[in-house]
């Protein structure tokens with residue numbers, strides 16, 4: 001009798017243990033989808049974090065749209081990208097809509113590594129940065145096997161996706177700590193939900209951002225600093241130019257403006273989010289199968305995009 005009860009107990013504990021991980025992952029996804037609906041009250045981000053926001057990679061795509069959304073909310077901006085002309089153009093575009101803010105520009109190429117942060121630091125020394133958006137990112141030109149990706153491209157991806165977020169955070173976080181307020185928004189990617197063959201290194205750099213964000217949050221929450229980890233799925237930007245399928249805006253693949261509006265609305269409400277309700281639903285379904293199945297599906301998806309690209313280029 002006792003043996004039989006112990007055996008059943010053991011089986012029950014085993015089943016619970018097996019279910020614990022998927023259930024907690026799925027509950028997080030449901031929470032993420034529901035929170036913008038349940039908590040619709042907008043947060044006064046300027047009051048909460050400070051008057052200046054720095055956005056890296058802000059002349060195109062999500063970064064530019066995010067900067068515009070912050071400008072709408074009255075933030076002064078520091079825009080950082082590598083092309084001075086495009087920075088000026090972005091500045092005038094934003095000022096025509098939000099004329100009552102200040103905008104400073106810094107041209108910097110994050111693929112150059114550490115020397116860039118040394119150049120940027122003096123520009124930010126006297127600016128009380130309230131929000132840092134670590135948005136800049138680099139993706140493969142198209143889905144490739146690691147042995148096909150040019151070495152320079154791999155190194156740039158590591159510098160831009162990992163180095164920039166790390167060193168930009170290092171520059172602004174002591175000031176935030178002193179002021180006892182601020183937010184670091186790390187733009188990661190849904191590609192970190194599982195290993196992603198044919199975008200192997202890109203996805204791996206985004207896993208770094210998750211670990212970095214989660215540990216940083218524990219270090220700095222007590223100093224009044226919010227660390228948000230954003231994991232967008234596909235957004236219609238030039239980053240995905242390798243496939244025509246991702247260059248059409250839909251509910252599932254929003255344009256950058258729609259994405260950024262939704263993402264900014266989650267800041268201060270949720271620490272880790274896709275940033276956009278329809279991506280939250282996609283992430284919910286993505287997380288149901290075990291990792292090995294998702295990895296296989298990811299490979300199949302990227303084989304399709306690879307074919308799209310090679311066909312586009314007549315290769």
Ligand SMILES: NC(=O)c1ccc[n+]([C@@H]2O[C@H](COP(=O)([O-])OP(=O)(O)OC[C@H]3O[C@@H](n4cnc5c(N)ncnc54)[C@H](OP(=O)(O)O)[C@@H]3O)[C@@H](O)[C@H]2O)c1
Pocket residue numbers: 056057058059060061062063064080081082083086108109110111112135136137138160187188189190191231232233234235236237238239240256
């Ligand atoms: N689009 C998506 O589907 C998607 C999905 C998940 C995550 N994300 C992430 O979201 C972020 C933004 O992506 P996006 O699609 O908006 O990219 P995007 O449209 O390609 O824009 C990238 C921005 O970064 C700047 N930039 C690129 N390389 C740079 C460098 N070496 N130094 C300084 N600035 C540089 C570009 O400016 P210039 O070219 O003018 O220099 C541009 O302003 C990235 O971190 C990306 O990984 C995107």
